[in-house]
Amino acid sequence: MILLQSPSRFLLQVLLNRVQNIDKGVELDCHSVEFDDVRYHIQVATRYPQFMQLSMSLPTPPPETVFFGGLPFGAIEAVKATYGLIAQILDPPKDGYNLTMKLNFAKLPLDEDEQYDLLIKVASLREVVLGAPLRVVLKHLASRTVAPDIDQLVALVHRPKESFFLVPEDDKVTVVFPMRFKDSVDTVLATSFLQEFVEARRSASLNNAPPCFWSPSPPPELEGAPSQALSANAGFFTFVISARHVEGRKLDRTVWSLLTFHAYVSYHVKGSRLKCISRAPKEGKKSGKHAKGRHQKTGKTTDLRASRTRAPTQFRSLVGRKVESIVFTSVEWSSAFIILKTNRYQFQGPDKIITKQVIMDIISYQSLQDKSQDAFAA
Incomplete structure (x- = not known):
């Protein structure tokens, strides 16, 4: 399990490169999107390399939320308290953005560790603004x-x-x-x-x-x-x-x-979804011999390795259907069925090989049962 990091890696890299090459008059104009909902616009002019203009666009708020001046309550105070003299809030912000700041790198601390810590905070602008209330x-x-x-x-x-x-x-x-x-x-x-x-x-x-x-x-x-x-x-x-x-x-x-x-x-x-898609074909390559099962009524031998390959397409058509049971009519699936109860999957079938090795592998049910690492554990 992963825990997402607060600083934007892209924004932090741009800040570090800018500070390390502050004497070089290089024009910069770039955009970045974080989590598909927060947009950044970074601008540096050749004539003023010690300044950077950073604009931020927030997710469109629903009607029930309250914004003040285009920002969540407490955001302005949080920005001032976090960045101090290094950041000047421009009013009004750049068109299409909720917040625009003018960063003055000349006012960064001289100590490298303190300087890096402050740049980390700038790269964590999303947390500072959206997390303010x-x-x-x-x-x-x-x-x-x-x-x-x-x-x-x-x-x-x-x-x-x-x-x-x-x-x-x-x-x-x-x-x-x-x-x-x-x-x-x-x-x-x-x-x-x-x-x-x-x-x-x-x-x-x-x-x-x-x-x-x-x-x-x-x-x-x-x-x-x-x-x-x-x-x-x-x-x-x-x-x-x-x-x-x-x-x-x-x-x-x-x-x-x-x-x-x-x-x-x-x-x-x-x-989990990616694992569902990628895991089934690999199962059939583990052994040179075909795993075989015999159909109860017809007695026909079925290649279970092939059924694993075909299974994802069959299963995807069933996802989300709220019915008591789903019966697979094809030869290799006729002895297995899925019972859905309150959106929790339970598997039953006379042939345990088909039930566990095929169906559970396809939807990667076991991966969903792995114990989560709680983000708030002390």
């Missing part, structure tokens, strides 16, 4: 208070036209993610992944991690949320954050992990 709420949780003038249900943008929700209290903050996926296969895999994520949290080694829950319908905490925000084809995932999860350095890790939770799930869903 979440950080405000969690900082108050650390002191066991609730931020003043804040709603009982707070909607924060994290994807284009999508939000997640906070329910702040003095002893905990409940965070609810409506999980949405455009592809039906991704939806099924994500549902299984999230349910296994909850199971993994129950292990003794993750007792310090926040409690988490998955439900197919909106939890009670979302009562009063607009109806358009409650459409989620992969269910709703809930974290309960307490004060011990945001103490000291844990605050930064918790903010980033929550902010990128959907991207974290999506990454592993795509990885």
